[in-house]
Every structure is written in structure tokens, then in C-alpha cells.
Amino acid sequence: MVKIIGIIGSPRKGSNTEIYVKKALESAENAGADTEIINLATAEIEPCIACNICKNTGECAIYDDMREINDKLREAQGIIIGSPVYFGNVTSQLKMFMDRSRPLRIDFKLKNKVAGAISVGASRNGGQETTLSAIHQFLLIQDTIIVGDGDPLGHYGGAGVSGAAGDAAEDDVGLETSANLGKRVAELALRLNPDS
Numbered sequence: 001m002v003k004i005i006g007i008i009g010s011p012r013k014g015s016n017t018e019i020y021v022k023k024a025l026e027s028a029e030n031a032g033a034d035t036e037i038i039n040l041a042t043a044e045i046e047p048c049i050a051c052n053i054c055k056n057t058g059e060c061a062i063y064d065d066m067r068e069i070n071d072k073l074r075e076a077q078g079i080i081i082g083s084p085v086y087f088g089n090v091t092s093q094l095k096m097f098m099d100r101s102r103p104l105r106i107d108f109k110l111k112n113k114v115a116g117a118i119s120v121g122a123s124r125n126g127g128q129e130t131t132l133s134a135i136h137q138f139l140l141i142q143d144t145i146i147v148g149d150g151d152p153l154g155h156y157g158g159a160g161v162s163g164a165a166g167d168a169a170e171d172d173v174g175l176e177t178s179a180n181l182g183k184r185v186a187e188l189a190l191r192l193n194p195d196s
């Protein structure tokens, strides 16, 4: 069975991002995938200090939750990353996660994993697409295969409008695009890994 990991990039518990990432994973499970959630709101992740030890050893010199998270990403066949919009971009928690995944890029351990992005902002035109793009840039540099939310809406991934924590459940487009993204990631991961 393929494994899809969902990363929740919000610093708050019970977040809108959590609602959408869970929706995407539920849909991935319905398509036949196994799933696991990693919530950055409860993870201890230090920022990258550019010691460059990973360039020589493939291992990070910092001992925190990112070690286990990198191990999980290495084993998965699919990755879904969600972030609230913070000033048109991802949260600092998600950026720390991205930078600390650098050991995985040393010999492209995420190559050909299927990946997609979800974002939620309080304003309708608040930067959801620029945030999705920031996540896509990370995923491209990690050599994953990016998918969007596919048929029938077919844009960049999950995108919702919500302010207070929990409001995401009221946004049908956010829920639908997140569910469609999860289905799309699972379908392609299953195609690429028929023996899993």
C-alpha cells in the first residue's frame, strides 16, 4: 500500500490547515492509500544553521523532531503540504521544516514522490496562490512530481478562505479542492508504485 504523508504547517492546534490536510488524506485513503499526519504545531524543529554537515554526511547535525520527520518522508510515496497564508507566503514553522529537509536533497531521496499543496488565508485574494507556489518551489527543488487538484476544478491544489480556527469547515471550495488534491496524489502514487 502506498503511504501519503500530510504536513500541517500552521503553528496553532485545531487549525484550518489541519481541516484541509485531513480532508485531503481522507480522500487519499478512499482512493486506496495509507496516510499519516505530521502536525508542525506540536513538533520541535530548530532552524537550519547552515553548518553544511548534511552536504558531507547526508545527516543533519541537529537532534530534534526533524530526524524522525525526514525518515518518514523518505519512506513515503506521496506528500501533501498545507500552510496558512502568512504575508503571502508559508509560515516560519513550515519554512524551518523545508530548510531542515535539506539532508533528503543530498542524493534526492524525495525524487519521484507525488506531492501537492494546500493553503488557506483569511482574505479571498490573500495570497493562497503565492503560498501554493512557494510550496511548489520547495517540492520541485526536492525533485518530487507535483500535482494540482485535478478534475473537475483543476487548479493549483487545495485553496480555502477562512479566518478564525475551524472556519475552514464552512468553505466548500477549500474542502473540495483539498479532497480532490488528496485523491489526485493517491491515484498517481498508486500508478507509480503498483507493487506497494
Ligand SMILES: Cc1cc2nc3c(=O)[nH]c(=O)nc-3n(C[C@H](O)[C@H](O)[C@H](O)COP(=O)(O)O)c2cc1C
Pocket: 010, 011, 012, 014, 015, 016, 017, 018, 083, 084, 085, 086, 087, 088, 089, 120, 121, 122, 123, 124, 125, 126, 127, 162, 163, 164, 165, 166
Ligand atoms: C502573521 C500572520 C500573517 C497573515 N497573513 C495573511 C495574508 O497575507 N493573507 C491572508 O489572507 N491571511 C493572512 N493571515 C490569516 C491566516 O492565513 C488565516 O487566519 C488562516 O485561516 C490561518 O490558518 P490556520 O488556522 O491553519 O492557522 C495571516 C495570519 C497571521 C497570523
